[in-house]
Amino acid sequence: MSFFVDSVIMFTSQVLFFGFGWLFFMRQLFKDYEVRQYVVQVVFSVTFAFSCTMFELLIFEILGVLSSTSRYFHWKLNLYVILLVLIFVVPFYIGYFVVSNIRLLQRQKLLFSCVVWFTFMYFFWKLGDPFPILSPKHGILSIEQLISRVGVIGVTLMALLSGFGAVNCPYTYMSYFLRNVTESDILALERRLLQTIDMIISKKKRIGATRRMMYLRGEDQNKQTGFWGMIKSVTSYPPGSENLSLIQQEVDALEELSRQLFLETVDLHATKERIEYSKTFQGKYFNFLGYFFSIYCVWKICMATINIVFDRVGKTDPVTRGIEITVNYLGIQFDVKFWSQHISFILVGIIIVTSIRGLLITLTKFFYAISSSKSSNVIVLVLAQIMGMYFVSSVLLMRMSMPLEYRTIVTEVLGELQFSFYHRWFDVIFLVSALSSILFLYLAHKQAPEKNMTI
Amino acid sequence: MASLDRVKVLVLGDSGVGKSSLVHLLCQNQVLGNPSWTVGCSVDVRVHDYKEGTPDEKTYYIELWDIGGSVGSSSSVKSTRAVFYHSVNGIILVHDLTNKKSSQNLTRWSLEVLNKDSSPTRVIVTNGDYDREQFADNQIPLLVIGTKFDQIPENKRNEVLTRTAFLAEDFNAEEINLDCTNPRYLAAGSSNAVKLSKFFDKMPGFSDRKRFGAGNFKNLHYD
Numbered sequence: 001m002s003f004f005v006d007s008v009i010m011f012t013s014q015v016l017f018f019g020f021g022w023l024f025f026m027r028q029l030f031k032d033y034e035v036r037q038y039v040v041q042v043v044f045s046v047t048f049a050f051s052c053t054m055f056e057l058l059i060f061e062i063l064g065v066l067s068s069t070s071r072y073f074h075w076k077l078n079l080y081v082i083l084l085v086l087i088f089v090v091p092f093y094i095g096y097f098v099v100s101n102i103r104l105l106q107r108q109k110l111l112f113s114c115v116v117w118f119t120f121m122y123f124f125w126k127l128g129d130p131f132p133i134l135s136p137k138h139g140i141l142s143i144e145q146l147i148s149r150v151g152v153i154g155v156t157l158m159a160l161l162s163g164f165g166a167v168n169c170p171y172t173y174m175s176y177f178l179r180n181v182t183e184s185d186i187l188a189l190e191r192r193l194l195q196t197i198d199m200i201i202s203k204k205k206r207i208g209a210t211r212r213m214m215y216l217r218g219e220d221q222n223k224q225t226g227f228w229g230m231i232k233s234v235t236s237y238p239p240g241s242e243n244l245s246l247i248q249q250e251v252d253a254l255e256e257l258s259r260q261l262f263l264e265t266v267d268l269h270a271t272k273e274r275i276e277y278s279k280t281f282q283g284k285y286f287n288f289l290g291y292f293f294s295i296y297c298v299w300k301i302c303m304a305t306i307n308i309v310f311d312r313v314g315k316t317d318p319v320t321r322g323i324e325i326t327v328n329y330l331g332i333q334f335d336v337k338f339w340s341q342h343i344s345f346i347l348v349g350i351i352i353v354t355s356i357r358g359l360l361i362t363l364t365k366f367f368y369a370i371s372s373s374k375s376s377n378v379i380v381l382v383l384a385q386i387m388g389m390y391f392v393s394s395v396l397l398m399r400m401s402m403p404l405e406y407r408t409i410v411t412e413v414l415g416e417l418q419f420s421f422y423h424r425w426f427d428v429i430f431l432v433s434a435l436s437s438i439l440f441l442y443l444a445h446k447q448a449p450e451k452n453m454t455i
Numbered sequence: 456m457a458s459l460d461r462v463k464v465l466v467l468g469d470s471g472v473g474k475s476s477l478v479h480l481l482c483q484n485q486v487l488g489n490p491s492w493t494v495g496c497s498v499d500v501r502v503h504d505y506k507e508g509t510p511d512e513k514t515y516y517i518e519l520w521d522i523g524g525s526v527g528s529s530s531s532v533k534s535t536r537a538v539f540y541h542s543v544n545g546i547i548l549v550h551d552l553t554n555k556k557s558s559q560n561l562t563r564w565s566l567e568v569l570n571k572d573s574s575p576t577r578v579i580v581t582n583g584d585y586d587r588e589q590f591a592d593n594q595i596p597l598l599v600i601g602t603k604f605d606q607i608p609e610n611k612r613n614e615v616l617t618r619t620a621f622l623a624e625d626f627n628a629e630e631i632n633l634d635c636t637n638p639r640y641l642a643a644g645s646s647n648a649v650k651l652s653k654f655f656d657k658m659p660g661f662s663d664r665k666r667f668g669a670g671n672f673k674n675l676h677y678d
Contacts, residue, residue, distance in 0.1 A: 032469065032525060034554050190538045197498055197520075204500040205516050212502065255497065262495025262535060269531035374471075 006070040013056055014049050021048030025380075028364050033376050040377050043085070043093060044384045050082045051391035055352045058395060061409050062345045062402070075413040083146050086388045090381055091120045097377045124149055131421070147392070148417055152425070154393025157386060159426045161362065163433025166297040171441055173290030175278040181271045189268060193261040200254045203247050210244055301434050304427040320403050340403055348398060355394055359387060396422055462658045463542060466521045467564045468549030469557040473602035476635035477549060478521045481651075486636050493523030496539050503655045517655055519547075526563040533567070540568050544658050545596045550622075552601040552615055552632060558622055561599070565626065569593055596657045597628035598650075605634040629654060 022045045026035070035041055057075055060066055095116030099109050128149050171177055277283045323340055363383045370379060399410045399419060411419075466474045475497065479487035482499040501517045522539055524532055546568060550558040601619050616632070623630035631647045633640035641648050 032556055032560075034556055190535075193495075194538060197496060201498050201500060201518050204498070208500050208502055208516065258496070259494045265535045265538075266531050269534045270529070273531055 002067050003070045003073075006066045006074070009066065010053070010074050014053050017049035017052040017056075018045045020052075021045035024048070024360065028360075029367055029380060029383075030376070037097075037377055039093065040097075040380055043090060044380055047082075047085055047090065047384045047388045050078055050085065051388055052356070053078050054082070054391060054395050055356075058348060058352075058398065058410075059345065062341060062348060062406055064341075072409070072413070075409065079143070079147075079413060082388060082392065083143070083150065086150060086385060086392070087121075087124070087146060088117075090385045090388070092117045094378060094381045094385070095120070097381065101374055101378070127152060131425075144414075144417060147414055150389055151393050151396050151417065151422060154389035154391075155397065155422050155426050156429050157390055158393055158397070159429030160433045161359075161390075163430045163435075164437045165358070166293075166300055166430075167434050167437040167441065170290045170294035170297060173286045173293065175275070175283070175287050175290075177445065178275055178278065179271055181268050181275065183272075186265065186268050186272065189261065189265050193258060193265060196254055196258045196261060200251055200258065203251050203254070207244060207247055207251070210247075297434070301431065304431045304434075307427045308424070308431065344402055344406065348402060351398065351401065352394075356391075359390055363387065393422075397426060460515065461542075462515055462517045462544050464517055464519050464545040464547060464655075464658070465540070465543050465568060466519055466547045466549060467561075467568065469551070469554075469560050469564075470523070470525045472549050472551040472554070472557050473635045474521045474523075474549045477547075477600060477602060478519045480635050480638060480641065482519060484638065486638065493521055495523060496536075497521045497523070501655075503652075503658075505656060505658075515655075515658070517658065526560045526567070536567075543568065543595060545598070545654070547598045547600060548626065548628075549600050549602060550619075551603050552619065553603050553606050555618075558601075558619065561622070561626075565597070569595070596654060597626050598654045599623045599626055599628050599630040601630065601632040602635050604632045604640070605637070 022041065025041050025044050030041075053074075057071060057078065060071060092113060095113040096109060099112045099116065128145065131148075131152055278287060320340065322343070363386070367376075367379060367383060395410065396414065396417070396419070399407050400423060402410075466478055468474050470492070473490075475493050476487045476490050478497070478499050479485065482501045497520075499519050499521070501519060503515045503517050505511070505513045505515050520539055522536060524536060528536075546565065548561045548565060550561055599619070599622060607615050619630055619632065629650045631640075631650055633647060641651065
């Protein structure tokens with residue numbers, strides 16, 4: 001009986017998540033496009049719904065909601081479904097839509113998308129070879145094979161995003177890095193942009209006039225028929241055409257210049273807006289947060305380095321360690337079990353919510369930047385794939401943030417993976433990503449004021 | 456250098472509707488082979504015989520300013536785009552016949568340009584929705600062009616054409632539906648070519664009156 005009730009609860013929540021994913025897709029991602037293939041929207045919402053259900057089960061585990069057998073059953077069910085979606089459904093549809101865009105392969109769409117899918121499976125399988133992720137007692141068709149590979153990809157993505165985010169966050173929040181931009185700088189650049197465009201226009205008018213003249217004269221020249229006429233027309237080309245190609249080259253160069261000037265002007269406007277924003281109360285608050293986050297970022301980088309150098313993986317989770325410190329050093333006595341449950345619930349909840357929100361925002365920005373009306377379907381499916389893998393791996397990694405009694409369910413469901421490997425891998429990629437982001441931002445920052453000084 | 460009368464027409468529309476292909480077709484009479492994203496503004500020049508066949512015939516260069524971007528761009532992009540909106544003689548609004556959203560966004564595009572040209576004393580309060588009153592006292596000629604005509608499925612054709620006719624009526628503008636990869640639609644003598652000619656003929660009339668924005672804003676053109 002309770003199993004039935006539990007299933008109903010789970011199902012309702014899944015429907016809710018599905019609805020949320022649907023709305024997000026319609027309102028945010030696809031707000032400038034028309035949805036013509038509804039299967040894309042369905043696949044995206046399904047991936048989102050099942051990923052969120054996993055997080056929900058984690059929370060239920062901590063809070064002790066629902067009976068333990070039904071939780072275990074739903075964990076397993078959810079895991080199977082999400083692996084099915086991530087490995088079979090989404091890659092197949094990505095292949096299908098990519099093939100639909102290519103005109104040559106229109107006839108045999110299904111055949112070619114199957115070919116694409118098999119290629120994907122081959123590389124996906126090969127991914128497991130260089131990593132020590134499996135113990136030899138797993139057979140070849142076990143679920144652990146699939147999860148371990150999905151985990152590797154997802155953990156890499158998480159570490160990349162996390163490393164970049166950790167560095168970029170203080171950079172954008174703090175006003176220390178804002179270059180000084182005045183109104184006159186912007187006006188000067190805008191004037192230069194319009195001058196360039198005026199020059200392009202005048203050159204194109206010259207080209208137009210020359211072409212018209214050539215066209216009118218060409219009528220006369222074509223009247224020279226016959227053998228001798230042909231020889232003459234080959235050797236003595238009208239002087240206009242040589243000028244034309246020269247002017248055309250100048251126009252191309254000017255057009256490139258106008259594009260660059262436009263982008264620089266946009267940059268200056270954005271910087272000026274940020275300067276104005278930083279003077280408001282909200283801006284000052286974010287500036288303060290920026291200092292805090294930069295310290296946090298430096299600490300995380302050091303921790304990652306220490307973990308790699310000294311080859312250790314954190315044994316205790318932050319909740320238990322925090323409670324230990326308060327009980328042992330500060331001498332405050334309280335009901336450990338009760339508080340550990342609530343604190344881990346809050347901590348895990350915060351981590352989940354921020355990671356979902358952060359990922360959705362990043363995906364939206366990414367989608368706006370690179371999608372066009374032709375490729376929007378493919379890109380949305382790729383984003384759904386990334387999202388699914390990201391969420392599965394965050395469950396994997398979150399195991400480390402939970403006290404021992406809650407870890408067992410994750411270990412049971414996901415099978416015996418080498419969890420310490422994943423943490424080590426996360427640290428390595430995080431370090432690499434953070435350091436390269438620092439380098440990248442440093443170069444970008446250095447380059448910008450030099451560009452403005454050449455005005 | 457520049458002729459005495461400059462005629463400037465903006466070509467606006469959502470990303471990917473085919474503005475660059477259209478401008479290339481109008482100016483070079485050729486189909487654009489490799490369309491790519493327009494960054495900022497790309498300009499081309501069309502030679503137009505004003506009042507062809509009459510004693511008043513005059514040859515004008517019409518500058519077509521093809522402005523890239525989307526209505527939902529960040530405010531820094533919008534402020535930068537605003538420099539292109541000075542002293543405009545005409546606006547061509549381009550939408551994709553296979554994508555309803557691009558037609559809906561045309562209102563926002565026209566408001567973006569027209570609000571820029573409003574005199575500072577008149578405050579226009581709008582939430583972006585269409586308001587016929589704002590277009591009633593607009594004196595800049597508009598033309599609505601629908602692209603990708605060949606990609607509409609046969610059974611939807613009537614529905615789409617009715618919708619676009621209403622749209623053009625709302626803007627108090629003529630409309631042309633074509634396919635930018637086929638020059639046949641603008642062949643000399645076709646009704647589309649006549650509409651286009653009539654639209655461009657409205658332009659030179661404005662060079663006699665004051666150009667919009669020339670008095671109020673800094674005039675960065677060199678005439």
